[in-house]
Amino acid sequence: MFPKLNVEKFTNDDIKSPEEKIKWREYCEEYKENRSVGDYNYGTILRLDATQDYSQENSTIVPRIQFYAIEVARNREGYNKKIRKQK
Numbered sequence: 001m002f003p004k005l006n007v008e009k010f011t012n013d014d015i016k017s018p019e020e021k022i023k024w025r026e027y028c029e030e031y032k033e034n035r036s037v038g039d040y041n042y043g044t045i046l047r048l049d050a051t052q053d054y055s056q057e058n059s060t061i062v063p064r065i066q067f068y069a070i071e072v073a074r075n076r077e078g079y080n081k082k083i084r085k086q087k
Contacts, residue, residue, distance in 0.1 A: 003027060007073040009049040012060050024066055031065045040065040050079040 003023040005014060015024060031040040044067040045059050052058045062070075074080050 002069060002073070005070070005073075007050070007070050007077065008079045009051070011048060015060075015062065015066070024063075027069070028063050028065050037065055037068065046070060050074050051082045 003020065014020065028041060031037050034040070040063065042064045043061045044064045045054065046062045046067045047054055048058050048060055071080070
């Protein structure tokens with residue numbers, strides 16, 4: 001059920017447009033009763049561009065489960081290696 005998304009780099013509109021909010025809400029609600037992800041809906045800061053560090057321009061607030069989903073996908077696809085090498 002993971003919505004289509006270029007996880008390396010995206011905009012707020014890519015995840016927060018009315019259409020995308022519906023898709024993500026369905027995805028997030030799958031974890032409502034799942035005790036393995038505590039506070040699944042808690043607001044969490046997410047980078048919009050995986051090649052850049054956290055900044056005001058490169059950050060947005062999303063539900064925790066959406067943060068986990070995108071960051072796990074980034075790790076699997078190797079996008080977080082770039083930022084780790086910069087530090």
